[in-house]
Amino acid sequence: MRELSDRVSTDSALIDVGSVEAIKERLVSYLIHTVGVDPEFAVARDWLYATASLVRGILSEQYLNTARVEYDQDVRRVYYLSLEFLTGRSLMKNLWSLGLVERVREALKSLDQELDEVAEVEFDAALGNGGLGRLAACFLDSLATHAYPGFGYGIRYEFGMFNQKIENGQQVEHPETWLRYGNPWEFERPAILFPVRFGGHITCFKEESGKTVCHWVDTEDVMAMAYDVPVSGFGSGVVTKLRLWSARATRDFDLDVFNAGSYIDAVKDKTISENLSKVLYPADTTLMGQELRLKQEYFFVSASLQDILARHLRRHHDNLDDLHEKVAIQLNDTHPALAVPELMRLLIDVHGYEFDQAWDITRQTFSYTNHTLLPEALETWSISMLESILPRHLDLIYQINHRFLTEVKRHFPGRPDILGRLSLVDDKARQIRMAHLAVVGSHKVNGVAELHTHLMRQHVFADFAGMMGEKFVNVTNGITQRRWLLQSNTQLAGLISEAIGTDWVTDLSQLHRLEPQATDSAFCERMQAIKRANKERLAALVEARTGVVLDPAAMFDAQVKRIHEYKRQLLNLLHVIVLYNRIKDGNPPAHPRAVLIAGKSAPGYYMAKLIIRLIHDVADVVNNDPAIEDRLKLVFIPNYNVSTAEVVIPGSDLSEQISTAGMEASGTGNMKFALNGALTIGTLDGANIEIKDAVGDENIFICGLTAEEVAEKRTLGYHPWDFYNGNADLKRAVDQIGGGFFCPDDPGRYQPVVDNLLRNGDHYFVMADFASYAETQARVEAAYGDPEAWTRMAVLNVANMGMFSSDRSIHTYAKDIWRIKPLKQA
Numbered sequence: 001m002r003e004l005s006d007r008v009s010t011d012s013a014l015i016d017v018g019s020v021e022a023i024k025e026r027l028v029s030y031l032i033h034t035v036g037v038d039p040e041f042a043v044a045r046d047w048l049y050a051t052a053s054l055v056r057g058i059l060s061e062q063y064l065n066t067a068r069v070e071y072d073q074d075v076r077r078v079y080y081l082s083l084e085f086l087t088g089r090s091l092m093k094n095l096w097s098l099g100l101v102e103r104v105r106e107a108l109k110s111l112d113q114e115l116d117e118v119a120e121v122e123f124d125a126a127l128g129n130g131g132l133g134r135l136a137a138c139f140l141d142s143l144a145t146h147a148y149p150g151f152g153y154g155i156r157y158e159f160g161m162f163n164q165k166i167e168n169g170q171q172v173e174h175p176e177t178w179l180r181y182g183n184p185w186e187f188e189r190p191a192i193l194f195p196v197r198f199g200g201h202i203t204c205f206k207e208e209s210g211k212t213v214c215h216w217v218d219t220e221d222v223m224a225m226a227y228d229v230p231v232s233g234f235g236s237g238v239v240t241k242l243r244l245w246s247a248r249a250t251r252d253f254d255l256d257v258f259n260a261g262s263y264i265d266a267v268k269d270k271t272i273s274e275n276l277s278k279v280l281y282p283a284d285t286t287l288m289g290q291e292l293r294l295k296q297e298y299f300f301v302s303a304s305l306q307d308i309l310a311r312h313l314r315r316h317h318d319n320l321d322d323l324h325e326k327v328a329i330q331l332n333d334t335h336p337a338l339a340v341p342e343l344m345r346l347l348i349d350v351h352g353y354e355f356d357q358a359w360d361i362t363r364q365t366f367s368y369t370n371h372t373l374l375p376e377a378l379e380t381w382s383i384s385m386l387e388s389i390l391p392r393h394l395d396l397i398y399q400i401n402h403r404f405l406t407e408v409k410r411h412f413p414g415r416p417d418i419l420g421r422l423s424l425v426d427d428k429a430r431q432i433r434m435a436h437l438a439v440v441g442s443h444k445v446n447g448v449a450e451l452h453t454h455l456m457r458q459h460v461f462a463d464f465a466g467m468m469g470e471k472f473v474n475v476t477n478g479i480t481q482r483r484w485l486l487q488s489n490t491q492l493a494g495l496i497s498e499a500i501g502t503d504w505v506t507d508l509s510q511l512h513r514l515e516p517q518a519t520d521s522a523f524c525e526r527m528q529a530i531k532r533a534n535k536e537r538l539a540a541l542v543e544a545r546t547g548v549v550l551d552p553a554a555m556f557d558a559q560v561k562r563i564h565e566y567k568r569q570l571l572n573l574l575h576v577i578v579l580y581n582r583i584k585d586g587n588p589p590a591h592p593r594a595v596l597i598a599g600k601s602a603p604g605y606y607m608a609k610l611i612i613r614l615i616h617d618v619a620d621v622v623n624n625d626p627a628i629e630d631r632l633k634l635v636f637i638p639n640y641n642v643s644t645a646e647v648v649i650p651g652s653d654l655s656e657q658i659s660t661a662g663m664e665a666s667g668t669g670n671m672k673f674a675l676n677g678a679l680t681i682g683t684l685d686g687a688n689i690e691i692k693d694a695v696g697d698e699n700i701f702i703c704g705l706t707a708e709e710v711a712e713k714r715t716l717g718y719h720p721w722d723f724y725n726g727n728a729d730l731k732r733a734v735d736q737i738g739g740g741f742f743c744p745d746d747p748g749r750y751q752p753v754v755d756n757l758l759r760n761g762d763h764y765f766v767m768a769d770f771a772s773y774a775e776t777q778a779r780v781e782a783a784y785g786d787p788e789a790w791t792r793m794a795v796l797n798v799a800n801m802g803m804f805s806s807d808r809s810i811h812t813y814a815k816d817i818w819r820i821k822p823l824k825q826a
C-alpha cells in the first residue's frame with residue numbers, strides 16, 4: 001500500500017488508466033462484474049454505472065493518498081457544515097478533473113455509446129434548494145482543486161429537491177427518487193456510526209470534588225451512518241470528500257431491545273427514526289418551525305461533531321485542549337448553529353471540560369456565514385420545542401447567554417435596551433435566535449458580498465458590530481469556473497484557452513488577458529458563433545420540455561433562479577406584457593426577444609406559485625397570438641436544476657438580476673451568466689455591484705432604486721399608486737393582470753397579485769422600479785441591435801470575471817478565517 005506514494009500526486013491518476021483500449025476493456029469488465037449486465041444488451045444507464053465505477057476507483061485511490069498526506073502533515077483542517085449541497089451530476093466533473101474526458105469518450109464510442117448521452121442519464125444530486133447549496137458544492141470543488149485540507153458534512157436525503165412538473169400552468173411537486181438506481185459515487189460506511197440523542201431530561205449532581213456533572217438521560221436515540229462521496233480536485237490529484245449522514249434506527253443495532261418489544265412496534269419505530277434523513281426541506285429563505293427540521297439539524301451536527309472529535313482524539317492522544325488549533329468549522333448559515341451548544345455539551349459532559357475552557361475552544365473553532373437579511377428567513381426555535389427535544393442544549397444556551405449578557409452589560413453600561421436586542425433569547429416570543437447564537441459562538445462572521453456585509457453590520461447585527469466590529473468580515477461568493485465554463489461551455493472554454501492558455505482553469509484572474517480580444521474581430525466572430533451554437537442547444541431543450549419553438553436569432557433573455565417576490569420575476573413579466581401590448585399597437589421591438597423564466601417555488605409559498613401560474617397564462621396568450629409572430633416569446637422551463645442551468649446559462653444573451661436592492665445577499669447566478677458572455681440587466685444589489693465595478697458601467701445595464709433609496713422610501717412612505725397612475729404602460733399591464741385578460745375563464749385569479757402591488761404596499765418596490773427597468777430594457781434592445789458592440793461588451797464581461805471564482809472565495813476564507821494552508825505537494 002505504501003507504494004501509493006506518500007505525497008499528493010500531480011498526475012491525473014495514480015493507477016495507470018492507460019490507453020483508450022485499456023479503458024474500453026475495463027469498462028466492459030465493470031459492466032459485467034459490477035453492473036452485472038451483458039454488453040450486448042446494455043443501455044446508456046448501464047454504461048453510466050460502469051463508467052462511474054471505473055472513475056470511482058481512481059478517485060478512491062487518490063482519496064486514500066490525499067488522506068494519508070493530510071495525516072502525515074498533521075495540518076489544521078476545515079470542515080464545511082451545510083444542510084445543503086447542490087452538486088448536480090458528477091460524471092463529467094470527475095472526468096474533467098482526472099483529464100479523462102477524451103479517452104473515455106473514445107472508449108465508449110468504440111462500444112457504440114456516446115459519452116454525452118451516457119452522462120445525460122445521471123440524476124442530479126439535488127441536496128439543496130438554490131444558491132446556498134450550490135455555493136457549498138462550488139466550495140468543495142475549490143477546496144479539492146487547491147489541495148486545502150478538509151471536507152464537507154451534510155445529510156444524505158433520500159428525497160432531494162422535488163421534481164417540479166407543470167400541470168395546467170401550475171407547479172406540482174413530485175418526489176425525486178434520485179437513489180432509485182443507487183448512487184454510483186458514494187461509499188457506504190456501515191462502520192462509521194454515531195448515536196444521536198433526543199428528548200429525555202437532565203440530571204445534575206455534585207461529584208466528591210465539588211464539580212457539578214450533568215447527565216442527559218432517558219433519551220430516544222437514532223444512529224447516524226456515514227456515506228462518503230469523493231470530491232475530485234481539478235488536475236491536483238487531490239480528492240476530498242463529502243460525508244453525508246443517513247439515519248438508522250438504533251433497533252438495528254440492539255437486538256435485545258428488538259426482541260423484548262413487539263416486532264411490529266419495533267419496525268414502526270424504525271421507520272420513525274429513519275424519517276430524519278428522508279427529505280430535504282424545500283423552502284428557500286423562509287423559516288420552517290417544524291420539529292422534524294430541528295431534529296435534522298441536530299442529527300447532522302451531532303454526528304459531524306462526534307466524528308470530528310473522534311478523529312482528533314485518535315490523532316492527538318485523548319486531549320481536546322488544542323482542538324481549535326487543528327480544526328476550523330464553517331457554519332453555512334444558521335442551519336448548523338446547534339453545533340455551538342453541541343460542542344459545548346461534548347466538551348463538558350462527555351470529555352469533562354470546565355465551561356470556561358470549553359467556551360474558549362468552541363469560540364475559536366467556529367465561524368459563521370450569514371446568507372440573508374430577510375427577517376422571515378432568520379431562524380428561531382421555540383423554547384418549548386428545544387426544551388422537549390434538546391433540553392441539555394437549551395440549558396447550555398441559557399448559560400452561554402448569561403455569560404454573554406454579562407459582557408454586554410460591561411460594554412454598554414446603562415443600556416438595558418441593548419441587552420434585550422442582543423440576547424440569544426427572545427423573551428416575548430419565547431424563541432431562541434439562532435443567528436445570535438452563531439455570532440456569539442464564532443470568532444468570525446462573514447457576509448457574502450460587499451453590500452450584504454455592509455448591511456449586516458448596519459442593520460441585523462448593528463449592536464453586535466458595535467461591540468465586536470472586527471468579528472464581521474466580507475467574503476464575496478464565487479462560482480467554480482470548472483463546472484460553469486470549462487464543462488458546461490466547452491466551446492467558449494476552448495476559444496479562451498486558444499487565446500490565453502489554460503491557466504485560467506485554476507486561476508481565473510488570468511481571464512483579464514482576454515481584454516485585448518474584445519477589439520479583435522476574428523475572436524469576436526468566433527465568440528458569436530459559439531453563442532449561436534449554445535442558443536441552438538438551449539432552444540432544443542426548450543422545445544423538448546415545453547413544445548415551444550424558439551428562433552435562435554432572437555435575443556435570449558433569461559431569469560432563472562428560485563421564484564421569490566424579492567427576486568421580482570413579476571417585474572420581468574410586467575415588461576413582457578408591455579412589449580406584447582406594444583406589438584399589438586403596431587409598435588414592435590427592433591429585435592425579436594425570447595424571455596425564459598425557470599425556477600421552483602417553495603411548495604407552501606402561495607404568491608410565488610401564483611406568479612408561476614401567471615407566467616404560464618401570459619405565455620399562452622403571447623405565444624399563441626398570431627399578431628405577435630416570432631417577435632416575442634415567453635417560456636417557463638420546468639424543473640430548474642443544476643443540469644438545466646448548465647444549458648440555459650451558456651445559451652443566454654441577457655441575464656436578469658433584478659432583485660429589490662438590499663434583498664439579494666450576493667447571487668451567484670449573476671456570476672455564471674457574465675462568465676459565459678451574457679450581459680446583465682440588474683439592480684445595485686448583492687454581487688451585481690461588484691460585477692459592475694469589475695466590468696465597468698458601460699458594460700452592464702443597471703436600473704432601479706439603490707438599497708439606500710429603498711430604505712428611505714420604506715421609512716418616509718412609499719405610494720405605489722403614484723407609479724401606477726404616472727405610467728400608462730404599467731397601468732395597462734397591471735389592469736390586464738387584475739382584469740383577467742390572461743385568464744378570461746377565471747378573471748379574478750390574479751387579484752391577489754394586483755392587491756400586493758397596489759393595496760398592500762408593494763413591499764418589493766416593483767411599481768417604483770418599473771419605469772427605470774423598462775427604459776433600461778430599451779437600452780438593452782438598442783445595444784443588441786449592434787452585434788459587434790454587444791459582443792465586445794460580452795468579451796469584456798468574460799475578461800473581468802476573474803474575481804468571481806470560488807477559488808478566490810476559498811483562498812480568502814483559508815487565509816482570513818480558517819488559517820489553513822494547502823497541502824504540500826512534494
Ligand SMILES: *Cc1c(COP(=O)(O)O)cnc(C)c1O
Pocket residue numbers: 129130131134560561562640641642645666667668669670672
Ligand atoms: C446558481 C444556481 C442558483 C442560484 O441562482 P441565483 O440567481 O444566484 O439565485 C440556484 N439554482 C441553481 C440550480 C443554480 O445553479
